Amino acid sequence: xxxxxxxxxxxxxxxxxxxxxxxxxxxxxxxxxxxxxxxxxxxxxxxxxxxxxxxxxxxxxxxxxxxxxxxxxxxxxxxxxxxxxxxxxxxxxxxxxxxxxxxxxxxxxxxxxxxxxxxxxxxxxxxxxxxxxxxxxxxxxxxxxxxxxxxxxxxxxxxxxxxxxxxxxxxxxxxxxxxxxxxxxxxxxxxxxxxxxxxxxxxxxxxxxxxxxxxxxxxxxxxxxxxxxxxxxxxxxxxxxxxxxxxxxxxxxxxxxxxxxxxxxxxxxxxxxxxxxxxxxxxxxxxxxxxxxxxxxxxxxxxxxxxxxxxxxxxxxxxxxxxxxxxxxxxxxxxxxxxxxxxxxxxxxxxxxxxxxxxxxxxxxxxxx
Ligand code: SF4
Numbered sequence: 001x002x003x004x005x006x007x008x009x010x011x012x013x014x015x016x017x018x019x020x021x022x023x024x025x026x027x028x029x030x031x032x033x034x035x036x037x038x039x040x041x042x043x044x045x046x047x048x049x050x051x052x053x054x055x056x057x058x059x060x061x062x063x064x065x066x067x068x069x070x071x072x073x074x075x076x077x078x079x080x081x082x083x084x085x086x087x088x089x090x091x092x093x094x095x096x097x098x099x100x101x102x103x104x105x106x107x108x109x110x111x112x113x114x115x116x117x118x119x120x121x122x123x124x125x126x127x128x129x130x131x132x133x134x135x136x137x138x139x140x141x142x143x144x145x146x147x148x149x150x151x152x153x154x155x156x157x158x159x160x161x162x163x164x165x166x167x168x169x170x171x172x173x174x175x176x177x178x179x180x181x182x183x184x185x186x187x188x189x190x191x192x193x194x195x196x197x198x199x200x201x202x203x204x205x206x207x208x209x210x211x212x213x214x215x216x217x218x219x220x221x222x223x224x225x226x227x228x229x230x231x232x233x234x235x236x237x238x239x240x241x242x243x244x245x246x247x248x249x250x251x252x253x254x255x256x257x258x259x260x261x262x263x264x265x266x267x268x269x270x271x272x273x274x275x276x277x278x279x280x281x282x283x284x285x286x287x288x289x290x291x292x293x294x295x296x297x298x299x300x301x302x303x304x305x306x307x308x309x310x311x312x313x314x315x316x317x318x319x320x321x322x323x324x325x326x327x328x329x330x331x332x333x334x335x336x337x338x339x340x341x342x343x344x345x346x347x348x349x350x351x352x353x354x355x356x357x358x359x360x361x362x363x364x365x366x367x368x369x
Pocket of ligand 1: 320331332333338342348354
């Protein structure tokens with residue numbers, strides 16, 4: 001595919017903005033569109049897209065940052081496990097700094113706990129191979145995008161007899177969270193910019209119930225012009241009284257998704273209730289390891305208990321994740337909570353709304369550029 005020139009990108013952006021303005025005028029009311037994915041939040045903030053939109057079109061950020069939505073109880077369980085010395089905890093970098101009730105994994109590591117940062121689940125398996133006899137527990141967080149890789153690793157570990165590799169499962173399914181938000185009181189959402197990465201796996205069909213509930217969904221790519229086109233498509237649907245699922249990201253997302261990846265997922269995980277920060281327990285919003293794979297399940301095999309714990313006092317990530325609060329409306333934002341001293345996961349993660357707002361909105365001081 002030829003790379004578009006800056007001029008043609010500018011022309012595209014101007015065309016989409018024109019469509020956006022026309023539909024916004026027709027709508028003649030305030031419209032709130034939620035971008036579900038943290039990568040979209042980055043693109044929107046980096047591209048200054050909010051500032052380009054008509055005054056009656058709001059973009060609000062949703063629960064699409066995998067680290068941010070991981071429940072406090074899961075973080076606490078991981079910290080306890082690492083501090084116990086009974087297992088080596090392997091996890092992605094963003095997870096290390098999320099504050100738990102009694103400190104973060106990074107702080108536990110500094111105090112001597114066995115915590116290892118990995119870039120992939122395969123690296124966690126390699127860690128287990130290098131330390132036979134020492135349990136290695138991989139913290140399996142993330143949406144349908146990353147869950148297939150965990151599924152492949154679990155099958156490999158089983159087939160290879162890697163008996164010191166375990167998974168603490170907390171993978172999530174995004175659509176039940178969108179449905180929960182659609183029905184929630186106090187959060188007004190007229191349509192969704194649906195996540196491109198997740199949709200590569202799940203395709204378009206799973207969004208149909210959301211559209212049927214009156215919230216159109218457009219799967220979008222991650223360039224600023226992609227987001228602008230998705231906004232134009234959503235506003236046109238709303239102005240015409242339609243609520244459908246559409247695909248702006250056709251160059252990457254096939255409408256049927258990736259059946260092979262879904263088959264891998266289905267062979268290893270079953271759909272289960274998921275525990276979300278800010279949203280609580282949502283039926284069918286998680287993946288749990290199948291019973292026959294309990295040998296690799298840290299909960300079953302090592303007795304790791306994940307129990308709900310209250311979210312940190314003062315931190316309002318739960319409301320930020322629901323789009324009910326802008327990051328800078330949190331009293332701690334930019335003062336007591338910064339990327340250097342985060343008080344909640346939304347400030348820690350690269351895809352967290354608070355961290356993104358701090359870096360790009362001009363409200364966070366001058367730490368990060
Ligand atoms: Fe939580 Fe910090 Fe965001 Fe406030 S600014 S909601 S404390 S992460």
